[in-house]
Amino acid sequence: MTTSNTGTGAADQAVREELARLRDSIDNIDAAVVHMLAERFKCTQQVGHLKARHQLPPADPAREAKQIARLRALAESAKLDPAFAEKFLNFIIAEVIHHHERIAEHTDNGTA
Numbered sequence: 001m002t003t004s005n006t007g008t009g010a011a012d013q014a015v016r017e018e019l020a021r022l023r024d025s026i027d028n029i030d031a032a033v034v035h036m037l038a039e040r041f042k043c044t045q046q047v048g049h050l051k052a053r054h055q056l057p058p059a060d061p062a063r064e065a066k067q068i069a070r071l072r073a074l075a076e077s078a079k080l081d082p083a084f085a086e087k088f089l090n091f092i093i094a095e096v097i098h099h100h101e102r103i104a105e106h107t108d109n110g111t112a
Helices: 007-054 060-078 082-108
Strands: none
Touching: 007 082, 060 082
């Protein structure tokens, strides 16, 4: 018994085209996220230099807690898992604090 594949090729092509379209959008979003993170880190580097010049601590737990609460609320309204958003922000905050510590070290050593 043979089965007809009429239409299957066209359906497969339509699926491949839809996947390509969606993946193109994902690639565009990923590029935008990278550029936005780069801009964010440019700003946080400036904050690190300002903190170092004025001998402020690299971390600001009160600000971080506010930002986490704010981001969780934004995530909820955007239908994004708030726990994921918090993990993501915690990762970024840890990296920013690390940068601020390095900046403060260089400032203390007279290299900044």
